[in-house]
Amino acid sequence: MTGKGIRLELTLNGKRQVATDVPANTSLLGALRDHFGLPGAKNACEQGECGSCTVFLDGTPVCSCLVAAGQAQGAAVGTVEGLADEDGLSLVQQAFVTAGAVQCGFCTPGFLMVVRDLQLRARGRTIINLDDDEVREALAGNLCRCTGYEKVIDAVRAALADPDVPRRSVGASG
Amino acid sequence: MTVTTSTPVHKGIGGSPLRPDGTLKVTGEFAYSSDLWAEGMLYGSTLRSPHPRARIVRIDTSAAAAMAGVHAVLTSADIPGKKTYGLIADDCPVLAIDEVRYHGEPVAVVAADDLDTARRAAKAIVVEYEVLEPVSDMRRAAFDAESPRVHADRADNIVRYQPVRRGNPDAADLQDRVAVVVTREYEVGMQDQAFLGPESGLAIPTEDGGVDLHVATQWLHVDQEQMAPCLALPPEKVQLTLAGVGGAFGGREDLSMQIHASMLALRTKRPVKMVYDRRESFFGHVHRHPALMKYTHAADADGRLVYAKAQLLLDGGAYASTTDAVVGNAASLGIGPYECDDVLIEAYGLYTNNPPCGAMRGFGAVQACFAYESQMDEVAAALGMDPVEIRRINAVKEGSILPTGQRIEGPAPLREILDELVTMPMPPEPSLPEPGEPEPRTRVPGERWELPPGGYGNTTRGEGVRRGVGYGVGIKNICYSEGFDDFSTARVRLEISGGEPIASVHTAAAEVGQGLVTLQAQIARTELGVDHAVVLPADTQVGSAGSSSASRQSYMTGGAVKTACEAVRMEVIELARRKFPELLSDDESWSDIHLADGALHLGAGVATGARLLARLSDVLGTDVVEATREYHHRRTNPLDPETGQGDSHVQFAMAAHRAVVDVDVELGLVHVVQMDVVQDVGKILNRLSLEGQIQGGTAQGLGLALMEEIQTRDGLVRNPSFTDYLIPTILDMPPLNMRILEFADPNSPYGLRGAGEPPTLSSTPAIVAAVRAACGRPLRRIPLRPEQIALVEGYGDEGGEEDV
Ligand code: FES
Numbered sequence: 021m022t023g024k025g026i027r028l029e030l031t032l033n034g035k036r037q038v039a040t041d042v043p044a045n046t047s048l049l050g051a052l053r054d055h056f057g058l059p060g061a062k063n064a065c066e067q068g069e070c071g072s073c074t075v076f077l078d079g080t081p082v083c084s085c086l087v088a089a090g091q092a093q094g095a096a097v098g099t100v101e102g103l104a105d106e107d108g109l110s111l112v113q114q115a116f117v118t119a120g121a122v123q124c125g126f127c128t129p130g131f132l133m134v135v136r137d138l139q140l141r142a143r144g145r146t147i148i149n150l151d152d153d154e155v156r157e158a159l160a161g162n163l164c165r166c167t168g169y170e171k172v173i174d175a176v177r178a179a180l181a182d183p184d185v186p187r188r189s190v191g192a193s194g
Numbered sequence: 195m196t197v198t199t200s201t202p203v204h205k206g207i208g209g210s211p212l213r214p215d216g217t218l219k220v221t222g223e224f225a226y227s228s229d230l231w232a233e234g235m236l237y238g239s240t241l242r243s244p245h246p247r248a249r250i251v252r253i254d255t256s257a258a259a260a261m262a263g264v265h266a267v268l269t270s271a272d273i274p275g276k277k278t279y280g281l282i283a284d285d286c287p288v289l290a291i292d293e294v295r296y297h298g299e300p301v302a303v304v305a306a307d308d309l310d311t312a313r314r315a316a317k318a319i320v321v322e323y324e325v326l327e328p329v330s331d332m333r334r335a336a337f338d339a340e341s342p343r344v345h346a347d348r349a350d351n352i353v354r355y356q357p358v359r360r361g362n363p364d365a366a367d368l369q370d371r372v373a374v375v376v377t378r379e380y381e382v383g384m385q386d387q388a389f390l391g392p393e394s395g396l397a398i399p400t401e402d403g404g405v406d407l408h409v410a411t412q413w414l415h416v417d418q419e420q421m422a423p424c425l426a427l428p429p430e431k432v433q434l435t436l437a438g439v440g441g442a443f444g445g446r447e448d449l450s451m452q453i454h455a456s457m458l459a460l461r462t463k464r465p466v467k468m469v470y471d472r473r474e475s476f477f478g479h480v481h482r483h484p485a486l487m488k489y490t491h492a493a494d495a496d497g498r499l500v501y502a503k504a505q506l507l508l509d510g511g512a513y514a515s516t517t518d519a520v521v522g523n524a525a526s527l528g529i530g531p532y533e534c535d536d537v538l539i540e541a542y543g544l545y546t547n548n549p550p551c552g553a554m555r556g557f558g559a560v561q562a563c564f565a566y567e568s569q570m571d572e573v574a575a576a577l578g579m580d581p582v583e584i585r586r587i588n589a590v591k592e593g594s595i596l597p598t599g600q601r602i603e604g605p606a607p608l609r610e611i612l613d614e615l616v617t618m619p620m621p622p623e624p625s626l627p628e629p630g631e632p633e634p635r636t637r638v639p640g641e642r643w644e645l646p647p648g649g650y651g652n653t654t655r656g657e658g659v660r661r662g663v664g665y666g667v668g669i670k671n672i673c674y675s676e677g678f679d680d681f682s683t684a685r686v687r688l689e690i691s692g693g694e695p696i697a698s699v700h701t702a703a704a705e706v707g708q709g710l711v712t713l714q715a716q717i718a719r720t721e722l723g724v725d726h727a728v729v730l731p732a733d734t735q736v737g738s739a740g741s742s743s744a745s746r747q748s749y750m751t752g753g754a755v756k757t758a759c760e761a762v763r764m765e766v767i768e769l770a771r772r773k774f775p776e777l778l779s780d781d782e783s784w785s786d787i788h789l790a791d792g793a794l795h796l797g798a799g800v801a802t803g804a805r806l807l808a809r810l811s812d813v814l815g816t817d818v819v820e821a822t823r824e825y826h827h828r829r830t831n832p833l834d835p836e837t838g839q840g841d842s843h844v845q846f847a848m849a850a851h852r853a854v855v856d857v858d859v860e861l862g863l864v865h866v867v868q869m870d871v872v873q874d875v876g877k878i879l880n881r882l883s884l885e886g887q888i889q890g891g892t893a894q895g896l897g898l899a900l901m902e903e904i905q906t907r908d909g910l911v912r913n914p915s916f917t918d919y920l921i922p923t924i925l926d927m928p929p930l931n932m933r934i935l936e937f938a939d940p941n942s943p944y945g946l947r948g949a950g951e952p953p954t955l956s957s958t959p960a961i962v963a964a965v966r967a968a969c970g971r972p973l974r975r976i977p978l979r980p981e982q983i984a985l986v987e988g989y990g991d992e993g994g995e996e997d998v
């Protein structure tokens with residue numbers, strides 16, 4: 021397939037990055053993993069069923085296996101590799117480790133991106149009352165085979181207990 | 195009171211230190227087997243059989259081999275050494291030889307510059323098949339003398355027949371005591387492990403003509419042992435390193451791409467990476483054996499079992515894999531954790547042209563558990579008894595004799611488990627509408643709101659929804675059974691670095707997500723009294739650790755690490771005695787020295803007045819103390835082939851579940867409202883990991899009860915995708931309340947009991963019992979389908995649900 025690919029330019033985790041020679045039939049997931057050297061997003065189904073490939077595309081979480089690489093041309097893409105900063109793990113990442121929500125961890129990058137999105141929406145008060153059922157609904161597109169999800173919910177609770185996030189007890193009235 | 199509470203030791207045994215690979219896993223840096231990369235590597239692809247049974251008339255690889263970018267196209271003719279392999283019997287061809295025996299059997303492999311080219315080249319291989327009639331029906335395979343044989347060189351299609359005979363269920367004098375007899379047939383569909391990280395690995399040819407394989411597996415050494423003869427290499431030229439494993443659950447016990455990638459790497463002299471996609475993964479590993487089971491239970495008027503008979507057929511598919519051992523489990527644990535003196539169990543493992551089946555969490559005990567637990571409910575119902583009571587009355591205890599004649603040594607606290615389970619709080623009663631008065635369920639803000647069956651599909655407003663409660667218990671053997679001399683090896687090293695003592699632990703044990711890396715370090719900290727313990731990558735540079743299977747690694751590799759640490763400790767004390775003989779007075783003994791807080795103390799524990807003798811840093815200096823030890827469990831015996839008698843198991847573990855479900859009896863939809871579980875683990879080593887095992891195991895049991903099945907028709911797999919093979923999502927999983935009991939086993943390290951599998955057994959029958967209670971239908975086949983459950987006239991009756 022050499023010499024026939026496209027040139028793909030992304031703002032990846034805040035930095036401008038270019039890959040050349042990306043085969044035209046490559047998904048965004050394939051491009052990230054094989055052409056941008058970011059294997060954090062995982063490939064467990066390539067059918068949009070498992071969520072382990074979730075990344076941010078211009079601020080929205082998407083299954084990167086369902087996005088053609090070319091569709092992301094010029095877009096801002098955020099992956100699990102961009103969640104931590106110099107100060108260490110983000111609140112969401114730390115919550116997953118501390119709660120025991122990580123076993124094999126193959127599903128984890130996908131969950132982290134979705135929970136990060138929840139956290140941002142909670143901060144922006146798009147979501148006011150995040151209770152367990154809403155958390156479950158928000159995470160319904162992410163499969164985990166190891167944990168039975170119980171500790172994933174514990175982790176999300178901990179992550180959303182961030183003082184910046186309005187919680188039911190304080191936020192029920194708006 | 196035998197229930198004890200662990201005192202958590204900081205980051206040691208009983209504590210819940212965080213997993214050492216956790217940070218790498220949340221930053222995306224943890225290298226799974228599918229993430230590997232090597233300079234100049236090629237990609238492998240596999241051509242698989244489209245037929246469940248066919249003769250290969252001709253293979254033409256010339257078009258594929260001529261494609262640009264293709265470096266090798268290999269068939270069975272190119273296998274360097276032995277052409278078959280297998281975990282117990284070596285009947286599985288590396289690549290099909292003259293015949294294919296299941297849909298998806300590997301026929302040829304290709305290496306090319308990129309994956310796309312490799313896949314196109316595999317498609318370009320021409321294979322001419324003469325299609326044959328597949329053997330796809332278990333009963334025919336077992337009992338029809340006219341059935342074709344899956345393996346022409348065998349006399350029949352039976353991999354193993356194992357009876358277990360105890361007493362005489364047909365004895366005339368028993369019949370007077372019998373108040374009820376219940377005979378039923380049960381069926382279990384084919385479940386898949388569905389680990390999220392597909393099979394993958396990277397094979398790198400070495401300068402000495404060997405191969406280094408980085409792979410996600412459950413047992414490095416048994417891979418090496420099977421690979422080397424096929425590659426015509428001595429074992430030391432086939433070195434394996436564990437790559438990041440994305441879940442396993444038994445599905446990585448058998449080889450998948452290991453020999454294929456290695457053959458391609460040896461042939462092309464380039465690194466070769468193979469990664470299955472989800473579809474190929476469904477074809478690339480064995481599944482849980484489907485089962486047809488016929489059970490008869492007889493009980494007296496008090497509910498005591500008088501006799502039990504069972505016949506279990508287990509579909510092993512085209513190759514033997516671990517069917518032999520699965521049959522051993524199904525037979526020996528066939529009536530569950532109940533006392534009964536007159537028993538006949540007959541278990542058959544069969545060859546068919548269905549997909550090969552082998553290990554999956556619960557391993558033969560799961561299928562039997564669904565049947566015997568359903569039977570216990572049937573007997574209770576026939577006697578008008580409470581389902582918990584009938585289990586209590588018949589429960590095994592320490593000293594009970596199993597149908598195999600094996601006496602249970604150590605605690606077997608099933609009664610205590612059940613007593614605990616019934617004290618756990620029930621969920622609030624549902625606010626169901628009055629009969630004939632449908633009203634929508636409304637959501638009260640701030641209160642837990644039950645998603646109705648059908649979930650966010652809004653298929654009901656609550657009318658037609660009935661609640662049911664069910665119970666299930668299960669018993670699982672821990673460690674390998676039937677005389678297998680199982681062991682694990684650990685190398686432990688203690689040294690001073692930067693002034694601090696550091697313990698490093700090296701084993702070949704596979705971390706598959708369960709948290710074994712955390713546990714190994716905990717043991718080293720506790721045994722050597724150090725804060726800093728590291729676990730080195732698992733590889734074949736150290737002796738075998740055995741498999742991450744059979745809930746055995748805490749026991750076996752835990753035992754090996756503990757034993758190696760004890761040897762290191764002895765040597766440290768000996769070093770202290772040589773270097774500082776004056777540390778102890780004449781009436782004090784070196785054998786009373788303990789290691790704690792990085793120092794040698796006389797006496798155990800500061801609280802009891804232990805005296806600090808010397809810091810480890812002073813005792814060791816620049817010396818390094820290292821010990822490698824093997825740990826063996828106590829011997830077991832094979833089952834007698836005629837009578838099934840024998841002390842075949844090392845240890846038993848039990849769990850019990852209660853399930854509360856809401857069922858839409860018109861649509862046949864189920865919502866599990868709450869589950870409660872009690873499990874005896876002997877001793878909690880790491881509560882966080884343990885809870886994760888019980889939660890994950892419960893989820894897989896729920897999947898088997900309600901949704902998971904690989905569907906085959908005449909041997910063809912119909913649903914190899916996550917679109918059509920459903921595993922529980924977060925919406926399917928109810929809140930799970932858990933109580934953990936610690937009845938220490940006197941024979942195991944720290945008193946622990948293996949814990950990963952029991953919850954997978956008991957979860958399934960509890961849920962099915964709850965659904966039965968809600969809808970009143972017999973439900974003898976799992977996974978349940980809506981049409982079996984729905985009470986719509988005539989609708990579910992076609993499903994083959996018949997009373998026997
Ligand atoms: S890999 Fe994209 S959803 Fe599964």
Ligand code: FES
Pocket residue numbers: 121122123124125126127128163164165166167390440441707
């Ligand atoms: S932790 Fe293994 S799939 Fe979620």
